[in-house]
Amino acid sequence: MxxxxxxxxxxxxxxxxxxxxxxxxxxxxxxxxxxxxxxxxxxxxxxxxxxxxxxxxxxxxxxxxxxxxxxxxxxxxxxxxxxxxxxxxxxxxxxxxxxxxxxxxxxxxxxxxxxxxxxxxxRARPGWEPRALPEADERTVWKYLGLMSRLLIRAGVDVVLVGPSGGLRVPARGGQSHGSVRVHGAPTELLLWAFGRDRVARVRLEGEADALLALREADRGF
Structure with a gap:
């Protein structure tokens, strides 16, 4: 830079x-x-x-x-x-x-x-909207997400976090996967989802029904 x-x-x-x-x-x-x-x-x-x-x-x-x-x-x-x-x-x-x-x-x-x-x-306030963070800040969030995602997401499915600059794969825990799920969103939204803020994280999930169910029952966050 x-x-x-x-x-x-x-x-x-x-x-x-x-x-x-x-x-x-x-x-x-x-x-x-x-x-x-x-x-x-x-x-x-x-x-x-x-x-x-x-x-x-x-x-x-x-x-x-x-x-x-x-x-x-x-x-x-x-x-x-x-x-x-x-x-x-x-x-x-x-x-x-x-x-x-x-x-x-x-x-x-x-x-x-x-x-x-x-x-x-x-995001607890009525009418909230996501902030437009600078691209450099979103890249920083993506970097931290890469470092933390395997600690944050503990599921029996393979999870791929899909952001504007690519994807991050989080393998299923325990060595046996019950399918895979792709989670699409901006880096900040993916980070919030990985921390279990499902109520407010603006992400889109794709996967088979069984895999999506297994992911909903999994642990996320600290």
Whole structure:
């Protein structure tokens, strides 16, 4: 890829832009906004993101069999709930500290996480429509889908994810296939489908009835 011309700033990385966009919608929609995840409002979604990024050690301590450690962990997690909604979103928007070991891994750890959870929030709203992501971002999604698809899709059928730039084959688990299914869609839609967001993923499935039934009964996502 060519370098930007002098005087023209390079676009921010996809992961950073998606973090900003998700933070903007969290502010705009508010803590009580629904998501497509059962039992999760925007507040529960943000809590998950904050604990994941800033409270992993506290969460582990909160499950400790040692009472003092468990108490400190629980207190640390509870401190997030004592902040205002704006403060919580601001912490999420700021991301990892620059010298945090997780800062360097931001793209690998969070690109897919932010995209999927942003759509969990967006697609729970009446009248939602898919976003038109830049082609470069869709190519990035396709790359991650190639890396993750065999972990996400656990089925007794062969699955081929068909996007604009080709196909990704996910072999049947267990070495014995009950047929094959082709899933067509844009990379982001295929990613959402692979994460089990069937209610909102705009994909088209092709295959024999038995294979389609076996796929519906299979596990997807983490």
């Amino acid at each position: 060519d370098s930007p011309a002098p005087g023209i700033d390079a676009p921010a990385p996809f992961v950073r832009r998606e973090r900003e966009a998700l933070a903007d919608d969290l502010v705009g929609f508010g803590p009580d906004a629904p998501t497509i995840l059962d039992g999760w409002s925007a507040a529960e979604l943000l809590e998950h993101l904050l604990v994941r990024e800033h409270g992993v050690l506290a969460a582990a301590a909160a499950r400790s069999p040692l009472a003092p450690l468990r108490r400190r962990g629980q207190e640390a997690l509870a401190s997030f709930g004592e902040l205002t909604w704006a403060q919580q979103v601001a912490i999420f928007r700021a991301g990892h500290r620059r010298f945090s070991p997780l800062h360097a891994a931001d793209r690998a750890l969070n690109t897919v996480e932010y995209l999927v959870h942003h759509e969990d929030l967006r």
